[in-house]
Amino acid sequence: xxxxxxRYMTKVRDAALLAFMVLGVICSxxxxxxxxxxxxxxxxxxxxxxxxxxxxxxKNRDMAAMDRLHADGLVFINTKGRMLNKAEYLEExxxxxxxxxxxxxxxxxFYTYGDTVIMSGRAKSVVEYHGLVNKKPRRFTSVFIKxxxxxxxxxxxxxxxxxx
Amino acid sequence: xxxxxxxxxxxxxxxxxxxxxxxxxxAPSQASIExxxxxxxxxxxxxxxxxxxPVLSRIYADNVIIVNTRGRALTxxxxxxxxxxxxxxxxxxxxxxxxFHVYGDTVILNGRANxxxxxxxxxxxxxxxxxxxxMKLNGEWRLVAQNETLMDQPQ
Numbered sequence: 001x002x003x004x005x006x007r008y009m010t011k012v013r014d015a016a017l018l019a020f021m022v023l024g025v026i027c028s029x030x031x032x033x034x035x036x037x038x039x040x041x042x043x044x045x046x047x048x049x050x051x052x053x054x055x056x057x058x059k060n061r062d063m064a065a066m067d068r069l070h071a072d073g074l075v076f077i078n079t080k081g082r083m084l085n086k087a088e089y090l091e092e093x094x095x096x097x098x099x100x101x102x103x104x105x106x107x108x109x110f111y112t113y114g115d116t117v118i119m120s121g122r123a124k125s126v127v128e129y130h131g132l133v134n135k136k137p138r139r140f141t142s143v144f145i146k147x148x149x150x151x152x153x154x155x156x157x158x159x160x161x162x163x164x
Numbered sequence: 165x166x167x168x169x170x171x172x173x174x175x176x177x178x179x180x181x182x183x184x185x186x187x188x189x190x191a192p193s194q195a196s197i198e199x200x201x202x203x204x205x206x207x208x209x210x211x212x213x214x215x216x217x218p219v220l221s222r223i224y225a226d227n228v229i230i231v232n233t234r235g236r237a238l239t240x241x242x243x244x245x246x247x248x249x250x251x252x253x254x255x256x257x258x259x260x261x262x263x264f265h266v267y268g269d270t271v272i273l274n275g276r277a278n279x280x281x282x283x284x285x286x287x288x289x290x291x292x293x294x295x296x297x298x299m300k301l302n303g304e305w306r307l308v309a310q311n312e313t314l315m316d317q318p319q
Contacts, residue, residue, distance in 0.1 A: 073265040075263065075265065075274050075295065077274070077294075078313075080313075080315070081292060081313045081314055081315030083274060111227045111229065111309075113270075113299050113301070116269075116297075116299060118229060118297060118308055120229045120237055139235040139237055139311075141229065141295065141309050143295075143309065145270060154265065154267060154270075155265070155295050155297065157294075159231050159232075159235045159314075160235055160313075161234070161235030162234040162235055163234065163236075
């Protein structure tokens with residue numbers, strides 16, 4: 001093979017290699033996007049299931065489930081602006097100071113960042129808190145983090161909706 | 165060495181470099197993470213006072229969700245528009261009583277705000293509790309969620 005022919009073939013091979021790599025990167029980006037979409041939808045289902053479990057555990061005062069579903073570092077801020085840690089929050093449920101008379105939530109928004117999920121929504125649940133019944137609608141933000149394979153609530157805050 | 169070999173070498177090193185880099189960096193301590201987040205909070209405070217839109221835009225994540233004391237959920241665009249238009253003004257800034265919970269690249273920052281805020285012409289001096297969720301995204305701490313609740317209000 002002559003020198004010029006060899007150089008030509010090398011150039012063609014390099015161009016083909018480069019084109020192949022660019023195509024690979026493009027395909028990989030599209031595949032990742034599609035996979036992320038599916039995985040986010042799956043994560044949302046998991047979070048909703050965990051949140052339902054939380055409500056069930058609160059209704060039934062299932063303290064073992066409550067303990068499993070809430071992170072040890074939980075910070076819970078209620079509609080009165082009171083900040084509770086995990087022990088205080090679980091004690092309110094255990095003692096019956098906090099009771100859910102009905103559960104109604106909607107208008108969910110999810111933001112998934114790997115193993116951290118921000119869930120925002122509206123609650124119209126009827127809650128009895130230290131003997132007072134609260135039916136007012138509220139907005140809440142819940143932060144869930146996956147720890148050792150289990151989604152746990154690490155932070156929750158609720159605010160009364162002024163205009164409803 | 166031909167261009168093909170160079171391309172191949174670059175491709176291989178770009179795949180392997182993150183593994184090498186990760187093994188060389190050690191995880192920052194909780195105290196240093198808290199300092200980093202407080203520094204971003206100080207920047208946000210300054211930017212809110214001056215309605216500095218580029219800084220606010222950098223600190224608020226694109227998908228940030230903000231629940232204000234009236235229970236309204238706001239997007240980044242809506243919050244920035246409030247600052248830009250002057251509908252939201254911080255007349256004084258005072259917050260503290262911080263508590264941090266660090267979970268890797270996620271930080272939960274709770275605290276109490278006594279700032280005097282003017283929102284759509286109405287001045288609010290009632291103290292409030294807040295939860296801020298910061299996440300490190302592409303090497304920068306960004307606010308991904310904020311929720312505020314007035315304290316000791318009749319239900």
